[in-house]
Amino acid sequence: MSQTAPQLTLTPPNTRVRLGAKKLLQLKRSQDIIETFAWATVVFVAAMFFLDGGLAKFGNLNDILQSTSRLTALIGTDLLLIHTLLVARVPWLDKLYGHDKVTIAHKKLGKPILYVIAAHFLASLVQFAIADGKSLVAEMVNLFVNVPDMWSATVGFVLMLVVVVSSINAARKKLSYEVWYVIHLLAYISILAAVPHQFSTGSDIAGKPLQTLFWVSLYLFVALNVVWYRALGPLLLNLGLGLRVSAVVRESSDTISIYLSGRGLERLGGQAGQFYMLRIMNKENWDKPHPFSISAAPNNRFIRFTIGDRGDFTSQLPDLKVGTRVFLEGPYGVFTEERRTKEKVTLICAGVGAPPIRALAESMAARPGDITIIYRVRSYEDAALLSEIEQVARHRGFRLHVLSGKRGSANSWLPGHLNDVPDHARLIEMNPHISESDVYICGPGPWTHAVEKSLKRVGTPATQIHAEEFAW
Template identity: 40%
Template sequence: MNAAHPAGHSWEVSWSPPRFHSENTPTLDVVNARWWLFALLGLNAAWVTDLFVLGHELSAPGGVLTVLGRLAGLYGALVLVLQLVLISRLPWLESRLGLDRLTQWHRWTGFWVLWLLVAHVVFITLGYAAQDGSPVLAEVGTLVFHTDDVLLATIAFVLLVVVGVTSARAARRRLRYESWHLLHLLAYLAVVLGFLHQVSIGQDFTGSPAGRLYWWSLYGLALGLVAISRIGLPLVRNLRHRLRVESVVAESDDVVSVVITGRALDALPARAGQFFLWRFLTAGHWQEAHPYSLSAMPDGRRLRITVKALGDGSAWLRHVRPGTRVLAEGPYGAFTAQRRTQRKVLLIAGGVGVTPVRALLEEFAARRDDIALIYRTSTTGSAVLADELRHWAARCGARMFLVLGPSTAIGRFGPVLGPRHLAAMVPDIRHRDVYVCGPPGMTDAVRGVLTELGVPAGQCHTERFAFAA
């Protein structure tokens, strides 16, 4: 059934009676993972404070100012370790919270690290200047150049400031991803230099065996997680699976699908809705890693990605030859059926954000779930994978709405993805899990509409286009 509507957009609907199953598997994985992080952070903050007090730091030279400075430094080191854990891509944590959420938390805590370290530097300098009766600037020179390993700490602080400044949105937009990533790796050097400073003059190390055991264990565990998850696991998986390009299929003038095969892919823990960081070993591009979602449910034999040419970063994929070796890091993402809490599902896709939605549709269709699908795009020609969506919708009796028109399109009930339109298309929306993937502006707007419609936050699952595309 097709129905045209005013304002230059249309709804294309494929419908048949829904089928239900009795499975209802609400999951608390996201809540549990979040509370585990909060609990561990709080517990470690309590330990740091306890070790500080037991070390008689309250009687330290320089009075209250140096006490505050050392506490700020210890808390800054603790939050820095938390940052390492957040970005370690630990599979248990990442599969529950998602790389996009962990990356946002990593960025937010990064600014806390900077402010705590600034407080550490300022209070320590003012405290010792007051104790020595010397000018503040002169005290800075004394601390940096005439105190054991403070120069190392100064270098670490400068490196973290560089990383923080280049991570600000305004600076990030001006940098190529490869340049930004190379600068960001300086943070690991800063961690090592800061730890060496803490080992040499930190009271927790020099005067407390319990403090030494605690901080060595904490840093060792965090760096070990990074080494295992970011280096060891990808290395083992790539050696085992030996991925190669099987075929390249042009979906449209500016969209291409790449089919990848390898050995023992049934042992790769990939799910529909997830993505990998892909590195195609071709001349001029082997050093680039790109996040692309799977655009078909993994079947144990092949993986498929579908990519829109957005400048030089991905247009070259059209010319990748079959047989090209591929390195992949992942799978990543919590945009999976594992997060479903209701028997009914609504999938909402915008633009090329349809790729993980297409894979999820296939998985939900295989499970015979009650599915509704909304695909928002500007024109029929830009509706990537629309034929495949219709195919799977027909197979499982899903209701499919293809909503066309500009982002400002107004329909019979207001904005085409506004609350009245969504409620008209899917009247039982409050009783569904809603999966949304698209450009950040669209995703945020739809989340706001879902809140307005009374859809519980635990039933709303999003993937930002920056990771999914």
């Protein structure tokens, strides 16, 4: 481990941030436009089906099966492309909703899409089996072997099943993140495998110019976003930046900071509170990106991540050699000052939640006394970045409460010795202006939810509560 961290001088606060609720209205308007556009694509494909005589084709069993197969194929594919876009980490979606909300929407769509595509598969199979007078199994073999592009569509459907099953909570808990991630890459192959049969055998596209234009545009739009934002853009940026590890410094018993240096760091364009996917470009780890928040406000000297030892990947990091090449993808997330509407701010963190809170404290412009920091730690030895947080608080005139000790009651987010009054009463005691402030919370999921409960009890409006969960 290298102990030579760059001299830490505080970056001047960001004074460009606009306060006030107007920006929330603008945000809501932009979200409404995106959502209307997304639903409009579903309405369009259904409308085209009905205008093409679809409504009249529910007269007998064969028609019902054929129409069900067509309609479910159209709606399922449209939703699948939206689903893919949601997880492509496109900055224009991330800025509007935040990485965690986009990921949740992506997860929610997964099962319904599978059901719709499964309905398409079954309706087609039964319809062809009846028409050919074959059993379902014989018809499946027939379609697979004799009908052009059907084998790849079937492979695509099976891969889709694998992806969705691996995402069900029970299965997911048994998989490491890395295995789950590789399985998820199969989703792209699944979509590509199904494309040929849509254009060659699908009766709703071939020979229909408007529909062809719509589907080609939609596929191209999603493909360009995926290729640019997930692959090409980050690759070109990283080749230009030439990021390398410049120091690895111990911060607490189980936490280290990694400093990165490179050319033209301002091109990364991140803000305090955001995170990057970090790839260590050595033989063992180049294919295992992990998310980490920057722990110092953006500056043109270094990028810093402060990382707790939590498993296979993070336990290797203290041995990282200075000079090791690193790739970053991002920045991601809306746990930033862009969401701040009030003069007063409360920053609350626990454990590995400290890095983004430390960066936000450094970056936020405020009058002395307007910002309160609450840092929940198990013990002072475990409190990563504590001396820096104290330094920021001293320099900028922020109030700091360090709450150390073991948890008392199971529902409390405070240490046991503070449990003599309810959590929300203790919160008001630490910050009497809590209901008029924007509150940024970062820590483990259940702990964050307990803090949010207290905030609701003291009357802090939901629009002023900002929490980014460390979830995947």
